[in-house]
Amino acid sequence: MSLYLKYRPSDFDNLVGQDFIKDTLRKAVANEKTVGAYLLCGPRGTGKTTTARLLAKTINCLNPYDGNPCLECEICREFKSESLVDIIEIDAASHTGVDNIRELIERAQFLPTKTKYKIYIIDEVHMLSKGAFNALLKILEEPPSHVKFILATTETHKVPETIISRCQRYDFKRISHVDLKSRLLYIAQNEGIEVDDASYDYIIKNSNGGLRNAISLFEQLISDKKISYDDIVSKLGIISSEEINLFLDKLLNKDIAVLELFDTIINDGKNIKLFFKELIFTAKNIAINKVKTGESIENYIFILDILDEYYIKSKNSLDENTTFTIAILKIIGNYETTTKKENHIQKNIVSIENHRELEKKSETNKIEEEKSEINISKSDIEDIFDFGQKEEKTKTNNSNFDVNLFIDNLKKSGAKGGLTMALRGSKIDYYDDLLEIKASSSITKKSIDSSDNHSLMHSVLGEMGIENIKIKIV
Ligand SMILES: [Zn+2]
Incomplete structure (x- = not known):
């Protein structure tokens, strides 16, 4: 049993x-x-x-x-x-x-x-x-x-x-860490199994608040009447928390040596997906603690955003090592891009100032020339500031998405009339990773925007083969 x-x-x-x-x-x-x-x-x-x-x-x-x-x-x-x-x-x-x-x-x-x-x-x-x-x-x-x-x-x-x-x-709610741990301790004691603290943490972290998950994992990990974290590390190809902290440190410092470290991890045959999951989990927990003490978490959010995005991407990737390498490059590389952008702006500002100096000294016709140059510089700067927005606009609208089929499927899955009606009155655009619903009014928006509706829409999209998509209601 x-x-x-x-x-x-x-x-x-x-x-x-x-x-x-x-x-x-x-x-x-x-x-x-x-x-x-x-x-x-x-x-x-x-x-x-x-x-x-x-x-x-x-x-x-x-x-x-x-x-x-x-x-x-x-x-x-x-x-x-x-x-x-x-x-x-x-x-x-x-x-x-x-x-x-x-x-x-x-x-x-x-x-x-x-x-x-x-x-x-x-x-x-x-x-x-x-x-x-x-x-x-x-x-x-x-x-x-x-x-x-x-x-x-x-x-x-x-x-x-x-x-x-x-x-x-x-x-029913997910079961808390404390409750899960006390139940596992009880079982360990009754079964005479020796378990170290790090193993309890590992099991609970990976049980998603479910007691059945926790006990099943606990049972799988028993060997010779004990569960030791060292065994878990070698058995599952996971990486110790020290190594994860070291890796995270290097990422935060945008240290290029992190790539070498990643290579070593790959060559050691570690479970890369599990490693990234742990990395995200660790970074998230540190960020939460920092928020509590009022520290800035900007760099953690930056890293978490990218890691999370690429963790999801890795699920459909043929080569997860490459996917995660891109994530790392993006993290350590984006710093440079930002600096470059800043330098560019800085240069333009300097050149505007130089032009102004010249303006004062020059003759009228020369001033006209300079002005046109200044204008170019200004629009350059606007371009830089506008960069994010432009990226948004050029997203590909996927015309293969059948809005009517989506709404019909929702109906079949038990959506209430209010939701399907509100959707029929909205403009729905489907991009690669985003379903954007432009509601006709704020009342319509409210009627669509509930957690029940979100999960229903996600499950219907899933049935239509569309997964990992964000639903945005505007
Ligand atoms: Zn009875």
Whole structure:
């Protein structure tokens, strides 16, 4: 059995994080105020399925105490041995069809065999087909009093509003560093595994706030009853934090020696993508700490912008070493370009001043000549200042992008009428890495610009094969 399953909590006390949700549900069970349908939303591995199972068990437990299951009664024991037929778990990813849901509804009419309530846990509920959602909606509208539904999803925006509005909704958050660490410490202690601090940090950093990710990675890294950071470094081809700090220092100083260092890292066969991820993570953390103490982070932002951009680019690159080399060159090279630009401006200003000196001394006809020269210099300077804007204007507008198809797909993916209407009234331009929506009014802009709409648009664009794109609403 995997460690994740082995350490799946059997009561709410051992559920990691999600304190508010835990407390609310426990109180509801203790006061017998549970509802007919729950919707648990949130990222993977944050405890949705575990909570659903705990809730189902506790609602039916014969001797619950303080909103927790007793773990000793017949129901609790049968639940543990998975022989309880009245708590039904369905993975919507593999039961998407309307027939599955119809069958479920037909069976829901029968009373539970042993428990107070028949409970349906539907995981990844957003995967259901339209027909299946309609069938589910029917039973949610008039649920038999002996039935409860607990729906869970990682993609709430794909669940129809009609379903959401009939459920009590709980949003699960990513689990904090402290909570993840205390759970891993508990497991390590119980399993007799020796783990050093740097390894905990590494595991938690790479688990994206998900307990399942953290425990899986933890388990993968165990060798001979221990996890050591040195082992991780050599096993995964990652680079020690000292080396990362050294590299970052050289980047910040625009030190050309950073290229040599990068060569060494490549030649050592290190995992370059992982290295850049760590580099970005380290730079980001230092920048955050500097902001807190009121220090300037301009140079960090400059570096992070470029690293982040090229990290994304590397995903579609055939040769990531080259992609990252370009990023490094851009960082150490851009400093020179800026200096050159400044020198250019400086020179022009000096020449204007010289011209002015001459102006005073020269005869009228000469003055006219000088003036025209001065004008050229001025427009040169304007050109330099205008550089950024011009770059913006020359972006290629990709005419292959089908706006109507995009809106139709949004509709199919459950976008509300308000959004599709607002989009139809807007001018939509698609560039290589940018979808620019020019809303017809500030009210329209507001109606488009919500995080739910953003994630829906991103997922529809993804389905159309357009990824890593920014959506800008103006
Ligand atoms: Zn019990």
